[in-house]
Amino acid sequence: MLKSEGDEESSHLTKPLQSKRFRPSQVKEIIKKVLTDRLTGHEYHPENTPSTCREISDEIRNLMKDLDYDRYKYNVQVVMGESKGQGLHFSFKALWDWNIDGFAQESFYNDSLFAVAVVFGTYYYS
Secondary structure: OOOOHHHHHHHOOOOOOHHHOOOHHHHHHHHHHHHHHHHOOOOOOOOOHHHHHHHHHHHHHHHHHOOOOOOEEEEEEEEEEEOOOOOOOOOOOOOOOOOOOEEEEEEEEOOOEEEEEEEEEEEOOO
C-alpha cells in the first residue's frame, strides 16, 4: 500500500510540530472549567466520590481530544476528599521528555470538599 505525502511525513516525526505541542495553559482552562462546572455547590459524599472522580476524568480526557494534539497520550488523574483543613501531598515519577511532554494541574475547593486534577500529556514516538 502506498502512503500519501502527508502520511509519510507524519509517520516519521520525532517530535510534534510547534502548533501541535501540549500547551499547559490550554489544558488548565479545561480542567478548571470541568471542576468548577461539576463541583460548584457539590457536597462531599464518600460513597459518590469514586464515580464522580471517574466522570470528571472522562470529561477532561474527552475535551482534551478537541485540542487535537497529534500523537499525545493522556493520563488524567483526579483526587477528591473531604475538606477538613488538612493538607495533601502527592507526587509522580515517569519517563519524561521535558522538551515535548507536559502536564497541567488545577484545584477546586469549597466548604465541603477539595479536588485536584492533573493531566499528563506524553508524546508517542513510533
